[in-house]
Amino acid sequence: MKIEADSNDITEYPHDDKPRPHTRVADYSCTQCEKRFTAQRFLKRHMNVHSSKYKCTECGKCFESRACLAAHRRIHSGEKPIECTVCSKRFTQPCHLATHSKIHSGEKPYKCHECDKGFTQFGNLNTHMRVHTGDKPYKCSQCDKSFSQSGNLQSHKRQVHSNVRPYDCRFCGKWFKRTLDLKSHVYIHTGAKLYSCRHCSDCFRHPHHLKAHLLKSHNEGSWFTCHTCQKKCNCKGSLKDHIRRHEGVKPYVCDECSMSFCTASELKSH
Numbered sequence: 061m062k063i064e065a066d067s068n069d070i071t072e073y074p075h076d077d078k079p080r081p082h083t084r085v086a087d088y089s090c091t092q093c094e095k096r097f098t099a100q101r102f103l104k105r106h107m108n109v110h111s112s113k114y115k116c117t118e119c120g121k122c123f124e125s126r127a128c129l130a131a132h133r134r135i136h137s138g139e140k141p142i143e144c145t146v147c148s149k150r151f152t153q154p155c156h157l158a159t160h161s162k163i164h165s166g167e168k169p170y171k172c173h174e175c176d177k178g179f180t181q182f183g184n185l186n187t188h189m190r191v192h193t194g195d196k197p198y199k200c201s202q203c204d205k206s207f208s209q210s211g212n213l214q215s216h217k218r219q220v221h222s223n224v225r226p227y228d229c230r231f232c233g234k235w236f237k238r239t240l241d242l243k244s245h246v247y248i249h250t251g252a253k254l255y256s257c258r259h260c261s262d263c264f265r266h267p268h269h270l271k272a273h274l275l276k277s278h279n280e281g282s283w284f285t286c287h288t289c290q291k292k293c294n295c296k297g298s299l300k301d302h303i304r305r306h307e308g309v310k311p312y313v314c315d316e317c318s319m320s321f322c323t324a325s326e327l328k329s330h
Contacts, residue, residue, distance in 0.1 A: 088100050089103075092107075110122065114128070116133065131152060131153050142154055142157050144160060146161075159181060168180055170182050171185075175192070196208050200216060200221070220324065224237065227242040244265070247265040256270075259277075259278045262277075271295065276294075281294075284299040285299075309322070310322050
């Protein structure tokens, strides 16, 4: 059984199933969407999707064969006919079960030759390699910011450049752009403090508050230090926001007056 490991980077080895010692760079880009491929033949096969007559009536997505469309329709119908014999989890396609089964077997055949980290799918290894190469092939057309994964680019567009808020609070009906923001908001209604310190009796609503507490009060964890001014931050995101101030980068732009800001929270306050 061949597994299409990742929709962004498709690689098949027709002669054997042995993992390769290194990964290939996705140099072939689709001119109609943001997907990239490691070989021209995979790009050519992908282009059939844009001209395909097999189109889903629910979401408009196109497929290169009737079988692929039939498998996709199970997503909308909720049908999951394929069951894992170990944990009884169900799937819409055999390839999804094959990938899932590696969780139980512990099999991680795709190894990074830089840090020896293992992955169950070749596509995940290919994405991981960008940590070492610094490759960020997915660029935002509105602010020129780059990302290593297409999913991160889509999240960035939704959160920064659009007002789409798909997640609503079941208590007050308020809408949010991210599930993380929704979870943080729900604590206002429930008052729950699920994250407790193992060193003292303090409890926190958010995991990053607990992490900051452990660093400041118990010296547990690692600080993120700015190489320019040696300021210490308790999370990587805060350090990134801080570094933008040194670089003068302001990617968050107001739609009303075009004023720009270093962080999303500053734009929101404005």
